[in-house]
Amino acid sequence: MAKKGFEVQLEALDRLSEQPVAEWIEPLRAALRQRYNYVVAKAADLAARQRLVELTPDLLAAFDRFFEDAVKSDPQCWAKNAISRALAAFELQDAAPFLRGLRHVQLERVWGGRSDTAGTLRGTCALALVQCRDIPEVQLLRHLITALADADKGVRADAVRAIEQVGSPAASLLLRLRAEIGSESDKNEPEIPGACYAAVLRLDGNAALEWAAKFLEGEDDASGEAALAIAATHSPEAFALLRDRWNKSPDVWFSSVLLSAIALTRQSEATEFLLSMVEREAMRADQAIEALLRSMPSDDTVQRLKVLASRNARLERVFAENLKATARR
Template identity: 45%
Template structure:
């Protein structure tokens, strides 16, 4: 049988296994295909093994992962097999730190137009996260391991490393993340991950952390929107007050919109009252506040309160924005 037809037949058989419990013959086929040199087929098998949690194939998944780390550019371009295999290992409960350390330290430079590009970022990101669950590693050892991925060239890896440090918790983790923030030399998304990790930590200096993140609430800071939403997601009164104080200070229209959305996302009574007050007292700000509220609140009670504030504003601009963001609900047929 021609190679391409053999591949298509095998692929069709594997795809037919999705969504149904594999029988003994299916598992035997999965075991055989894990030994294939075709990285795409092995990736398909790994996804099926993870989907059905076929724990009996854990040794074969481990062997395949190691195999595709050898001569990887030729044998596993784009890391298709390794990415799927490491996710299967996680799903099957493998928590052997040595396995994920191999993945964390793997870089795969592949030829692209004009040079080379590393395709192993997603693999390193996954491994950084799962290492937190490897009980054999002490807190000190784990933080030492995560230092390098926090400086990884790939932004996704840095984000996942920051999240992993946050999950480790403790004073050392908090200091490490605060140092990363204070350097102010990171991309906004990575700083946002630092903000969220710090704000989620237990037994941390909460007010000090809120103040640290709130320092980025300036329209001149590229990470301002990341800081705003990190504060909002805490639903903490001090964090919400920091957002409201910054909103009262004034900003350009884009950042006003960001602040209003963040204040609404916090879903506190204080934030709701603040936005309702804006609608009623300052028609120029009504559209931004109404849009923010429309994205968060859908209840008829809140809609009624908003409508009353719009009516008391006596502003055509506010009424027009209300009709835009809170259209009349469709009548039941």
């Protein structure tokens, strides 16, 4: 009977699409009072999709309810995740629910032990806190620092994004500090320092290029993230920094990363630099061909590259193989 009731409630929510949105309020309000976390999650998602802000009190009540005996009442955090997304979409200004979500850890049984299923909830709440007007910046950054050291990689990435959204000089300095001191996990998760490099460059602009260029020296995965972050500024200064580093790099793998980053600066000088490598049949001309073709070049650049590569049988094969590979993406 319980399963039948669950299915009936889901079907009722599915049928709402057949009715005017104005008639959704009471059915969704009733659904948000249900004990089935999946039903509540679906109701919250529907409320968010239609921006039914009048359901905010009902969402808050349901949110509180699913923290009680959380593992049993809301396995996988389905309800809390959907409700937090809805409250964030409604731009709720009260920080208290998001702070509660940010602190929540939910350990559930898995094969061989227990696993935390609340990472998505904490990440959503970290980002939502930025919009709350009732929390001073210093206090907000305090909470985000904790999220920046979260055991869950996704939460740490969301914390970086949230700090960037704060957008203040203090936020930029905090991200610089995180990048400078690093973490043992950065070796296996280079995207976290990479997110810091990119965020600082977006906040501080070209003034941060020399700072970001320091992280190219390691010639490891994190250095690759730094190269791509620098390239994303699409500036002549970025091209110059990447080219200078390429001239000094003996590592074949990192050389290919730098050439890809050079192509992604989308500077005309960068395109000419890579084309000249192919024209001269330089030692790493094959890497230049791959970098150019992966950067979504103009038709004119592709044609010029094709002509230059055709003068050398090996480079012509490299061109054909990479052109085919990029066409499949």
